[in-house]
Amino acid sequence: MAGSYFVTNFWTFAAYAVVLFVSYKAVVYTQRLFVHPLSKFPGPKIMAASRIYEFYYDSYQHGRLWRRLPELHKKYGAIIRMGPDELHIQDSEYFDYLFGFKPLDKWPMSARQFGLDHAMFGTEDYKLYTQRRAAFGDAFSRSKTFKLQPLVNEKTEKGCEQIRAATRRGGSIDLAYLYRAVTAEIITEYMYGQQYGFFEDEKTTKGLYDRRFDALFGFTHLGRFIPFWIPILLIFARSQIRQVLGVQESTASMVAFSGFADKMLKNIVDEHGVKEDVSENKQYKTAAEVYLHSSLPVHDKTGQSLTQATMAAWAGGWDTTAFSLTQTSYYLLRYDSVLKKLKAELNKAWPQQATTPTYQELLELPYLDAVMKESLRLMHGALSRLTRMNPTSAEQYKSWTIPPKTKISMSTSDVNLDKSIWGDDVENFRPERWLGHPELDKWLMTFSKGARVCAGQELAWMELKLIVATIFRKFDMEIPSEAKVTDADILPYCDGFTPGPKNYMQRLPVVPTLVDG
Template structure:
């Protein structure tokens, strides 16, 4: 007869066996499911005939490895894959990447039926912002609401403010000359773009130009968030978790994200407070972006918009601050680098600038620069070579499917192209790795213009492109007409780039200000 102890021992073994059995069953089930999924993706999936790495077709972990482990490397891997497999490559289980420039107009045109990839729209944790909206009707109405804030008419109002910011930056550059110290010009350019976008959004200045900090909190937050962009692309839930944690914990999940959201909310609250005091515009009488977003009924053409919740407003603030700073400052920095290592073309630019009228401060104004062909060509070539947002803009193939370079793409397939590959195409741009402003002049200029896609095209093109152009015109023209500079510890090695959602350089661009002109 079994004792109580014996029965207890048998039950323990039984329950232990049952637990192991359940665990092994779960593991076996997942293994069978995984094997079946891989088999389906490789041999039965609608994209199974598209050439590409088998590992990329089998699992999303290949893309994760390229994006996260190799730190934004996939954009540099695409040219190698296309050289091996052709113009259409299966880059992920349900995504193809296309290198043929002509297909760009198929995807990114004004009447496109290709919608933004729903999964990519979650990347970065700002899915309710204008750039990430999926629904084309909501996007159309939101864009229509804010379009006036980036129109030529509005930028004419902002141009004097922008020129004052450039003047402040020039004064800082002169200080470095007097001190005989190298100038962190990329940091200075970022101060310009930050102060301008903050005035457009909130009628604020952060005075980063005057800051003595190497990397003020605002810039550190944007940098760390950018460095984690691909992690949030693959695991978007991380931003949701981070947003609901204290800053000390949130920074271990997605560095900078939650802290900057709270800062954006505070800036929006300042505008609300101004409204509560009966003031609905900036000190100079113009409306700011958030004057309009908080009171859409004041728009020139009020649209039937869904309510803009506090979360949507913070998403918009985050997106405009992020997109309106680093991208243009990178182009300014690399444009400076390209011109300073090409003395002949720099002389040609300065010769053109000599005859431009100057204001009382000795500066050239925005409208007087727009008609300068060589300056414009230098800016276009800078935008092409710098491609500050170099990566993919994935879209979903519409219900009718698509034919692409001899391959059929089924509805629901994600198709992507990259700005970098269009700009580096040797057929479209001969000697694509060289800085040749002249390609934008003469009989072939119109053909070149067609393929300058740095701001994308169609209804989802960058809403801030006019602002970026204004900043490039004012800054490059006035810096090169006023200052003699030489590169300092900046060369082909230090300007190597990587993709973190936008371009990040190996090291910052720095110069010595050798004298005043």
């Protein structure tokens, strides 16, 4: 008797709960659609009511919202309501304005999407952000970057040695992997003062940029819906799921690297100590040391805070650059006329390949510059929309007044693919469009803009030019037809914040031969 009483009551309670939940949701959706301060803004009703549309395109379809948004703009205009509290604007002039030096916050959900609350990337508040950015001092400045040229050359030479080995055995080598090893070694040594062994451990290196596992579970985008889960997932569930699925150990190597970073940081702290005083005026070797000797409070320079701050800058500093290097090499090997022009310019500027050109010399080469800019334009930097929020005042976009606390998002890809700037062949790789047009530089948004512009862009530029010039001056290469490399292996397709190709992991096998002279 007591059992059936309990069951009856359970179902009554469950029915009430469902009715209550549905009524609550109906009230919320009605409020969002008809009473909300953003209800007058155009856009699909489903996006105004909930974030399910975003979830479908980004988590379920593995990062495809970035390609859907331009279609929505075509239908609804330059400003659309793309979430209950979010507006997305497609207007290159306005990008320049909003992402300039306005003291705006970042939307908390996008700031925390990788669980890096203590890093620059994860900092919402504008003031705190500028303090954390200042903590890296001149570590990523142009003048400091110039001093890193021997480091870049040394790691590039290590890469060349691997290509030479491939020529000796008459086989192929995967440039996508090789570039990751080069850029990861550069940023690891510059950040932590030690090598990790990316060249020696191909499996680990590939594990770091293999996005299949993340795509399967939609990790990158889940972080924008449930950010507090991400650190926990990364530390525990990831390795559990990996074991259950029998996925290769290399997919967990980010965790392994984190352990390595902690050890390096401990060494640095033991050696230098953590000080709040920056007046010492000392030449610090690594970016982590610069950070440690900043005026940030001690709690920002110890434990998880220190690991996150340095790991975030480290993580932003190699796959991005290597993705762009791989994409550039693919374009060069696909467009013979572009390759010939570049080689002619390099051969003239650098007649003896046994010598090493300086970065300053490479800066004088217009065609190299045009090739790199064109490849970066089509790479976009971040495929995810970037967000800003004014916590206290309204923002104005044309006749639209945007209430305070509204998330305003914009996409670098919208500017990089704006036909009114680049012309109708905007999707094509055509370096010539840059020649004699310095006014176009302002529209290259791949490193974003203003106060939160990519901190490492000077280092990225130096790596891109030195590595491409060196590899293409010293080697001829071709993509073996049996490797069946297509755009799906190389070009930006999935938004994993930074770009990923359709097949989740870049690969570019090439058969190299040595160039004479």
